[in-house]
Amino acid sequence: MRLEKVFDFLASLKLSVVVLTLALVIVFWGTLAQVNMGLYKAQNEFFRSFFIYWQPQGATWKIPIFPGGYTVGFVFLFNLLAAQIKTFELSVKKFGLVLVHVGLILLLIGQLATDMLAVESTMHIREGEAKNYSEMDRYVELAVINTTAGDRERVTAIPQDALTHESEIQDPSLPFAIHVRHFYPNSAVTQVDPMSGEKGVATQGFGPQVSVRETARETDMNRRDMPGALLELTTPQGSLGTWFVSLWIEQPQHVHVGNQEFEVVLRPQRLYKPYTIHLLSFTHEVYPGTEIPKDFSSMVRVQNPQTGEDRQVRIYMNNPLRYGGETYYQASFDTDNKGTILQVVRNPSWLTPYFSCVLVGIGLLWQFLVHLIPFLKRKVAL
C-alpha cells in the first residue's frame, strides 16, 4: 500500500512540474554563476553535483542549499520511468508522448554516460612533427624517465591523484622512493634573486634557483592551472635531496643514483594511441581585407602500424576526424600559424543524442498533428 503511494508520487505530474521548475532555477543560476566562477567551476558546482552549496567568503565550511543537477536529473529520470510504466498505453493518441518520453530517458542516460565515460584531451602538433599521444589539460603526471639504459628509455608515470595525497610513492622499477612533500594545485614560479639571500624551494635540480607561491585555482575556461610538487627522493641509504617539479619547468631535471641516471618532469597527463598523427600543414584563412577567420584546417597523416593504414585527412571546422574510437576536432592553433591544437574526445555514448533527438522530434510532431488535424477539421466544418 505504502509502496503504491510512493510509486504514484514518483509518477505524478505534480512531481514533473516541481522537478522541471527546479531544473529551470539551476540552469538559470548556474548560467549567471559562470560570470564570476567561470564555466568549468560553475559546471561542477551546479550541474555535475548532487547539491549546490553555500560557502561564505573565507569560511571553511559549506552547507547545501539547493538540489544540484544530478539530484534533479535522477528524480526526473525516475519520474519519467514511473510515469511511463503507470500510464503506458499503446494508442494513436498517446504514441507520440511515449516516443517523447522514451527519447528523453535516452537523452538523460546518454548524458550521464557522457559525464562518466567521456575523456577529453588535446593534441598539439607543430608542422612536420608527429605525435602518438594526446594530453589531458586538467591533469598532470610525474614522469620519471630512466635514461641509463642508453637508447631505450623507460618511463614511469605517476598520476596526479597519487601526487595530491602528498604521500610516499614506491615503484619496483625505481631505486628510490618519492615523498611528495607538498603539492601545489596552482602556482606561480619566480626566479630567485641571488643577491637577496633568498633560498630556493628545493635543494636539487632547478630547485635552488626558483621560488614558488601557491595561487588560487583557475576558473576561467581558457586558462589552466599550473600545478607543481615538491618532492624528496630517498633511498634506503638516505635522502637524495629535494626537487621541485612544475608545469612551468618544461625541461627535465636529473637524478643520479649510483650508476643510474634518471630524469624527472611534471607534464600534462598523456594518453598514448596505437597510431601516430603527423601534421603536414596548417592553414588559417581570413576573408580578404578583414581579420575575420574564414577557416582553420589541418592536413594530417594518420599512420597505424597495426592495420597498415597510412593516409592523409583534412581536419577543419565542423569536419572532425573520427578515428580509433576518438574524435579529433580543429580546436586551436599556434599564433605563428605553424602548429595546430586538436581536441581529442573519447565518448562512447556520443550517438545517444542523435537517437533521442529523432525520437522526441517525431513524438512531438506526432502529438502536435494528432491534436491539430481534428481541430482544424472541426473549424473547417463550422
Place this chain on the structure above:
Amino acid sequence: MKKFLPWLVVGVFAAWVLAGLLPSTEKTFHTREFGQLPVLRDGRIQPLDSVARNSLRQLRNRQSVLLENGKSMSATAWLMETLMKPEAADDLKVFRIDNDEVKSLLKLPVGEKYFSFNQLRPNYNELSKEGQRIDQIDSKHRTAFENQTIKLYSATMLYQRLKVSLKPAGTDDFAAELKDYEAAIGPGAAAVSAQQQGKSYDTNAFDTIVGFLSDYNRAAQFATGLFVPPTNPAHTHQDWKTMGAVLMDAVRGEPLPPAVGAYAAMVSSYRHNQPVEFNQALAKYRLWLDEKMPAEVRKGRQEYAFNFFDPFYKATVIYVVALLAALAFWFTWGEWLRKSAFNLVVLAWVLHTIGLAARMYLERRPPVTNLYSSAVFIGWGSVILGMVLERIYRDGIGCVVAAIVGFVTQVIALNLAINGDTMEMMRAVLDSNFWLATHVVTVTLGYSAMFVAGLLAIIYVIRGVFTSSLKRATADGLSRMIYGIVCFATLFSFVGTVLGGIWADQSWGRFWGWDPKENGALLIVIWCAVILHARWGGLVRERGVAVLAILGNIITSWSWFGVNMLGVGLHSYGFMDSAFKWLVLFVASQLALVAVGLVPLKMWKSFQEEADDAPLPTPAPAK
C-alpha cells in the same frame, strides 16, 4: 461599399509600395549609378551604396543625412562627398552624440545632437586620447561614458579612413595628378635607387616621388574597402586592392589598372562640379566592369536594388497601419476593419518575405546568420502564426499579434543594424549552411512561437482585467491559442536545441557544454514543459497558463539577448550596453503584467457573471 473597402485600403498601400519601383532620372551627377559600383569590403563584394549606408548607421544610426536646410541627403551622395570632396564633407553634421559627458569632453553644445567633423576637430586630441585608453579596457567593464566615447571614436576613425579610401589626402585634380605621377615614376625611381647606392642623384625627381609616395602610403594604410578590381581574368577576392596600394605598386613598375584612371576622372570632375564629365567617366568605367566582371556588377546592382526598395521599412509602416485597423475593429466591431487589417498584414508579410528572400539570395545563406537577421526572422515566423490564428478565429486577435510582433521585431532589427554591415561574413565555426538552416532556423521559430504565446497571454490579461470585452467564448479561444502555440514552441525549441547540441558535437566535440546560449535554449524547452505539465496536471487553468506564458516572454528574451550580455561562453558577441537597458525594461513590464494577471478574478472587469457563482470550468483534458 464596405465590401470593397478592405481591398481599397490594401490597394492604396500596394500602390505606395510599387511607386518606390518607378524609375526616375537624375539631372546632375548620376549618384544612383555610382552607388551600384562594386567594391570589396568586410570580406564581401558590395555596392558603394551599402558602404555608405552601413557607415552612416555607425556614425548616426540612420541611412541618410539630414542637412541643415531640412533636406535629406542620400547615403551615396554623402559617400561621394566624403570620398571625393572630404573638405566639404567635414562640414556635414553626421556624427550623432547623445551622451552629455562626451559632448563636454569635446566642448560641444549640449543642446545639439548631430555634429560635423569640423566641430569635433578643435578637441579631437582629447577624444583620441580617451579612445585609445578605453580601447585597452575589457568591453565588459566599460562605463556608459566610455562606451559612448569609444563608439564616437571608432565612428571618427571610420570617417577618416573613408576620406582617404578613394582619393589620397591633399590631392585636388586627381586625373591631372595621376599623369604627373606616372611621368615622375621613371626619373623618381632612378633617383631613389641612386640615392640608396650613395651616388649623386636628381634631388628634384627624388623629392617629387617621395612627396607622392608619402600621401599614397597613408592612403594604402588607412583605406577601408578595396576599391580597385583586379584585371587578370582568373581573379579571386584576394586580388582586389585599395587605391593607395595600387598607386604604391606603380612605382615598382606595375601598370595602373583602368579603375584608377576612371575613379581619378570621376574625382576631378566631381570636385570641379562637372556633372557631364563625371557621368561620362562613370559610364565608361561601368562598361569596362560589365565586360570584365559581370558577376560582381550584378551583385552590386542587386544589392543596390534591395537597399533602395527597402522592403523591411515599407513592411514596418504597413504593420503599424494594420495594428491601428485591428485595434479599431475591437472598438467598433466593423468587420471591414478586421478584413482591412488582415489584408494589410498579408501585404506587409509579403514585403517581409521578399526582404528575407532577397537577403538569403544576396548572402547565399539561410535566413538567420546574426542577431539582426534573427530579429527579422522571429518577426516573420510570428506573423505567419498570427495570420493562421486570424484565419481560424476571425476575431482580430491574430491580426493584432501579427502586426505587433512584426513591427516590434523590425524596430529591434533596425537598432541592431547600427553596428554596421548586417550581411557580415560568417566566422569559421559558423560557416555551415546546413546547421544554420536547421538548428538556427528551428530555434528561432521556437522564439517566434514563445513571443506569440506570450503576446496572446498579454491580450488575455489586459482585455480581461481592464475591459469587459473578454467573453467566455473569446477567452476559451484565446486560451486554446496559447496552448496550441506553446505546443508548437515546445516542438521547435526542443528540436532546435538538440540540433544545436549535435552541431556542437560536430564542431567542438561535445554535445552539451552548459554554454550560456545553450542553457538559454534549454530554459525555453523546460519552461514549455512546465506550462504543458502544469496544465495537464490541473495545477493551472486558463488564467494560470496565460500568466506562465507571459513569464515565457522573459525567458525567451533572456535566451535571445540576455545571455549574449553576460560576456562569457562561445556564443557571446560582446556586451550590448543599450540593449541591456531595454531588456531590463522589458522584463519589468512583463513582471508588471504577471502581477496584473494575478489580481483576484473578482476585480477583473470581464467574467463578472461567472466569478460570483461557478468556478472557471476546467479545460478539456489535453490528451
